[in-house]
Amino acid sequence: xxxxxxxxxxxxxxxxxxxxxxxxxxxxxxxxxxxxxxxxxxxxxxxxxxxxxxxxxxxxxxxxxxxxxxxxxxxxxxxxxxxxxxxxxxxxxxxxxxxxxxxxxxxxxxxxxxxxxxxxxxxxxxxxxxxxxxxxxxxxxxxxxxxxxxxxxxxxxxxxxxxxxxxxxxxxxxxxxxxxxxxxxxxxxxxxxxxxxxxxxxxxxxxxxxxxxxxxxxxxxxxxxxxxxxxxxxxxxxxxxxxxxxxxxxxxxxxxxxxxxxxxxxxxxxxxxxxxxxxxxxxxxxxxxxxxxxxxxxxxxxxxxxxxxxxxxxxxxxxxxxxxxxxxxxxxxxxxxxxxxxxxxxxxxxxxxxxxxxxxxxxxxxxxxxxxxxxxxxxxxxxxxxxxxxxxxxxxxxxxxxxxxxxxxxxxxxxxxxxxxxxxxxxxxxxxxxxxxxxxxxxxxxxxxxxxxxxxxxxxxxxxxxxxxxxxxxxxxxxxxxxxxxxxxxxxxxxxxxxxxxxxxxxxxxxxxxxxxxxxxxxxxxxxxxxxxxxxxxxxxxxxxxxxxxxxxxxxxxxxxxxxxxxxxxxxxxxxxxxxxxxxxxxxxxxxxxxxxxxxxxxxxxxxxxxxxxxxxxxxxxx
Amino acid sequence: xxxxxxxxxxxxxxxxxxxxxxxxxxxxxxxxxxxxxxxxxxxxxxxxxxxxxxxxxxxxxxxxxxxxxxxxxxxxxxxxxxxxxxxxxxxxxxxxxxxxxxxxxxxxxxxxxxxxxxxxxxxxxxxxxxxxxxxxxxxxxxxxxxxxxxxxxxxxxxxxxxxxxxxxxxxxxxxxxxxxxxxxxxxxxxxxxxxxxxxxxxxxxxxxxxxxxxxxxxxxxxxxxxxxxxx
Ligand code: SF4
Numbered sequence: 001x002x003x004x005x006x007x008x009x010x011x012x013x014x015x016x017x018x019x020x021x022x023x024x025x026x027x028x029x030x031x032x033x034x035x036x037x038x039x040x041x042x043x044x045x046x047x048x049x050x051x052x053x054x055x056x057x058x059x060x061x062x063x064x065x066x067x068x069x070x071x072x073x074x075x076x077x078x079x080x081x082x083x084x085x086x087x088x089x090x091x092x093x094x095x096x097x098x099x100x101x102x103x104x105x106x107x108x109x110x111x112x113x114x115x116x117x118x119x120x121x122x123x124x125x126x127x128x129x130x131x132x133x134x135x136x137x138x139x140x141x142x143x144x145x146x147x148x149x150x151x152x153x154x155x156x157x158x159x160x161x162x163x164x165x166x167x168x169x170x171x172x173x174x175x176x177x178x179x180x181x182x183x184x185x186x187x188x189x190x191x192x193x194x195x196x197x198x199x200x201x202x203x204x205x206x207x208x209x210x211x212x213x214x215x216x217x218x219x220x221x222x223x224x225x226x227x228x229x230x231x232x233x234x235x236x237x238x239x240x241x242x243x244x245x246x247x248x249x250x251x252x253x254x255x256x257x258x259x260x261x262x263x264x265x266x267x268x269x270x271x272x273x274x275x276x277x278x279x280x281x282x283x284x285x286x287x288x289x290x291x292x293x294x295x296x297x298x299x300x301x302x303x304x305x306x307x308x309x310x311x312x313x314x315x316x317x318x319x320x321x322x323x324x325x326x327x328x329x330x331x332x333x334x335x336x337x338x339x340x341x342x343x344x345x346x347x348x349x350x351x352x353x354x355x356x357x358x359x360x361x362x363x364x365x366x367x368x369x370x371x372x373x374x375x376x377x378x379x380x381x382x383x384x385x386x387x388x389x390x391x392x393x394x395x396x397x398x399x400x401x402x403x404x405x406x407x408x409x410x411x412x413x414x415x416x417x418x419x420x421x422x423x424x425x426x427x428x429x430x431x432x433x434x435x436x437x438x439x440x441x442x443x444x445x446x447x448x449x450x451x452x453x454x455x456x457x458x459x460x461x462x463x464x465x466x467x468x469x470x471x472x473x474x475x476x477x478x479x480x481x482x483x484x485x486x487x488x489x490x491x492x493x494x495x496x497x498x499x500x501x502x503x504x505x506x507x508x509x510x511x512x513x514x515x516x517x518x519x520x521x522x523x524x525x526x527x528x529x530x531x532x533x534x535x536x537x538x539x540x541x542x543x544x545x546x547x548x549x550x551x552x553x554x555x556x557x558x559x560x561x562x563x564x565x566x567x568x569x570x571x572x573x574x575x576x577x578x579x580x581x582x583x584x585x586x587x588x589x590x591x592x593x594x595x596x597x598x599x600x601x602x603x604x605x606x607x608x609x610x611x612x613x614x615x616x617x618x619x620x621x622x623x
Numbered sequence: 624x625x626x627x628x629x630x631x632x633x634x635x636x637x638x639x640x641x642x643x644x645x646x647x648x649x650x651x652x653x654x655x656x657x658x659x660x661x662x663x664x665x666x667x668x669x670x671x672x673x674x675x676x677x678x679x680x681x682x683x684x685x686x687x688x689x690x691x692x693x694x695x696x697x698x699x700x701x702x703x704x705x706x707x708x709x710x711x712x713x714x715x716x717x718x719x720x721x722x723x724x725x726x727x728x729x730x731x732x733x734x735x736x737x738x739x740x741x742x743x744x745x746x747x748x749x750x751x752x753x754x755x756x757x758x759x760x761x762x763x764x765x766x767x768x769x770x771x772x773x774x775x776x777x778x779x780x781x782x783x784x785x786x787x788x789x790x791x792x793x794x795x796x797x798x799x800x801x802x803x804x805x806x807x808x809x810x811x812x813x814x815x816x817x818x819x820x821x822x823x824x825x826x827x828x829x830x831x832x833x834x835x836x837x838x839x840x841x842x843x844x845x846x847x848x849x850x851x852x853x854x
Pocket of ligand 1: 289606610
């Protein structure tokens, strides 16, 4: 039922003194859009706590765009932490937006950012707390339209029954189009069903209820989706893609939080897309082509953003900032300008070569915190399989440079359970780490306190990647391989840590399943699962129980390999990269053949550019 | 500007903490103030350490949930400027509920604000109580005689000497509870939080806490306002 739009801050105010971090619920931050008159109201939800969701740049872009439109307004909401959610239920307070403290169920559109698979139970938790029916087909005519988008929307099938529409690809322009479409349709008096038909005609918009799931011998057991007859819904929904990042506003992060958030800084997205072609990486496939924002736009945006926000750190963000053709110039210019005002410049990912180290040194990465590299695999053969185009020599160079620049600590990230992995590949991980230690001691002297920590995550196969057909490693095997590595890492200056294997298994399940996954998520949520990405909240027993209730076994689902020719649950959505390319990449992986980055060489035929009518946009020559 | 001390490059600012921002913690307030300073364009000094932090000092931490009419910070300026201009720039760059309302230039070297402004006056409204003001006052007196007050903060037991930290407590009856005016003094052991005293007297009760002001308690017993320019 649509709730009345009214300010209900008075309902949660008495609860503020009773919760762990009241500042999560205060709003009124510097830079918020106070004018929320609408009359068309949207609410964007990041289904995690405020401090995790607030720095999200995607949400900031859409917030800004919608609020700039005449007649539309946009507010934010984050999922209340468990203490507050329980109190709200006890006191009969529904989930509220931040800006006007209006019930989320009073909005015209409610949009979720799907940041990763483990957010699924949180989406249900948010809908329930808001008082919105969990299933799209149970919603009333005037209920909010529940939509979703974001990096993890690519296999949204397990959540599809909860979603009225899904936006695939870049949000710029597209969300505003969706909002306009809904407003116009409502003005014309169209029914909810008719509105969905209209939405399905928009670029990049997928309306799950207009598709049937068919399971037959051409598919996996999770089937594939086909448009229902007479709906006019496209057989394949291609992503919405903006051709040029420079045509968008670079300084969208206007809100300055009161509380400490996970990335407390002013961020400018300096490039979108990465064409390095790591075969496990979903973002690398789904965000193509590469679009750089030019120096002339980035530097003034940072200046202006810092001036109006007051942050003392700025970040040049992207999937691979050090690949930006003007990275060095941007970093140097900003550093020179900002250091005297006590402002730090940071760049997220570290390239595994001497340029990466040079940039890390230039941004003054803390020597104490050390440097982070992600070789991902322990042997050259396996690095070739995953197309991580890094050689032992690159690593040696990078590490040598780092030690010479005064770093003493290195963090190395790896994955376990990659396709074709053997014990020999795995043992290469501690061996490589020990080589790094040895180099450090050689350069800094035998008494220097050099330390290397290696962090090993479980590989989770993701849709729309060349590894989407792979199965995940069974738990028992994960644990055996962990032991194997622990025993091999004998040097005391070597620290080995593992990411939780249990949450990874659930992540794998949700990445593999089609629409049938909804019953599993629903059962898990009913058993109390929420905030699954938080290790202190994640409850593996409850997930197992939920799986049993719906007649599944989590390992069976996650560890299943798919036939290369099978129709997949997500084949009706496309980021532009063709399935043929992914199959070819899978075959090349099996023979450890590497594929170069098209921004450094020439087109390798992934299909994005011709199918979406776009191309890589570089601001200069890449080196 | 004629009354300014010769080497005035410390700007003392008084600000409020109000409305829903009463729920900010001390670190959150400090963070917000520092960002407001950066937005204001007021030229501040930066430390020489690796982190190159803004050179700023704050008065005593206010508990989460408490509002205030008088919080202070001292900011070292890198360039001299008019105190009224600075105040106006800071006001425009601050959230309304943390708005500065007075600014004064001081010499570079003055005692550290946090230790110096050691005296606070509080107004506390306690509601839904079964005791009246007289009973409340009597109970406070008993606690004072015992001197050491033990209380829990989170999981940990703490204690504080009332003799050293509680200067006075006046209670008066109002419609559905009592209002208190408390005066507290910072000691080497720390400060007495009004909620700790109220909880010790009557258990957990709905209350509203506002710091009415802060002063320095001089050796001769006089209270010195932080906004007094000295000689
Ligand atoms: S189509 Fe070619 S140039 Fe375009 S992103 Fe794919 S590989 Fe690169």
